[in-house]
Amino acid sequence: MYRKTLLTLTIVLCVTLGYALSTVAVELGGEAEDATIEAPMVVATPSEAAAQGGPEPVDASGGKFVWSPGPPVTGGGDEGFIEFAINIPAAGTYAVWGRVVAWDGNSDSYWVNWLPADADENSQETGNTEFRWGVAGGNEWHWDRINHWLDSGTFEREWELPAGETTLKIYTREDATMLDCIYITDNLSEDEAEVAPKLPTEGVDPLWTAVEAQGKLATTWANMKETH
Numbered sequence: 001m002y003r004k005t006l007l008t009l010t011i012v013l014c015v016t017l018g019y020a021l022s023t024v025a026v027e028l029g030g031e032a033e034d035a036t037i038e039a040p041m042v043v044a045t046p047s048e049a050a051a052q053g054g055p056e057p058v059d060a061s062g063g064k065f066v067w068s069p070g071p072p073v074t075g076g077g078d079e080g081f082i083e084f085a086i087n088i089p090a091a092g093t094y095a096v097w098g099r100v101v102a103w104d105g106n107s108d109s110y111w112v113n114w115l116p117a118d119a120d121e122n123s124q125e126t127g128n129t130e131f132r133w134g135v136a137g138g139n140e141w142h143w144d145r146i147n148h149w150l151d152s153g154t155f156e157r158e159w160e161l162p163a164g165e166t167t168l169k170i171y172t173r174e175d176a177t178m179l180d181c182i183y184i185t186d187n188l189s190e191d192e193a194e195v196a197p198k199l200p201t202e203g204v205d206p207l208w209t210a211v212e213a214q215g216k217l218a219t220t221w222a223n224m225k226e227t228h
């Protein structure tokens with residue numbers, strides 16, 4: 001009788017814990033300045049933006065951001081990119097938020113391809129609007145969910161991704177557009193207050209070690225099962 005109760009309790013615990021693990025929200029984040037960077041995109045500080053005649057967005061996460069140095073020019077840019085290697089912990093549908101500054105209408109866009117969900121296409125060269133991100137303007141750091149700015153309108157993007165290694169490329173479209181850090185989530189709400197994007201320092205998993213972290217969880221769980 002005692003054994004049977006224990007068995008029942010164990011099963012209930014397994015199911016509950018399994019459910020809890022499967023519903024843990026995925027939150028990943030990283031500094032733009034930690035990505036692989038291709039010139040003329042460079043790491044910069046707020047005072048360097050001010051020196052180009054732009055705003056001085058002082059509270060960059062980690063003190064730095066990336067951009068193709070301004071000032072903004074009409075039709076300018078389209079050279080350089082940054083690339084993030086991201087380990088996706090679980091297959092699913094994801095959204096990306098960027099912390100940005102865009103000081104005018106000539107410094108407010110990128111091209112974005114996230115492989116393997118997106119076509120392996122250099123959208124900076126092809127100019128495919130499917131991958132064009134119209135960045136929300138503003139002289140202070142603010143979050144903007146990556147969208148596609150189509151000729152017919154601007155719509156939030158989402159990506160269906162398998163677990164494992166993925167590559168997010170953000171190409172310069174207009175010089176002077178500034179990117180501080182990114183936040184990846186499986187919360188697909190378009191309401192920023194509901195999503196509440198976090199800085200890389202605010203408790204999210206790093207982009208690079210997320211799979212390892214999940215592996216540790218699985219290991220811990222296996223150990224628990226062995227000892228009970």
Ligand SMILES: [Ca+2]
Nearest residue numbers: 105106107108
């Ligand atoms: Ca623009």
Ligand SMILES: [Ca+2]
Nearest residue numbers: 061062064180
């Ligand atoms: Ca930063």
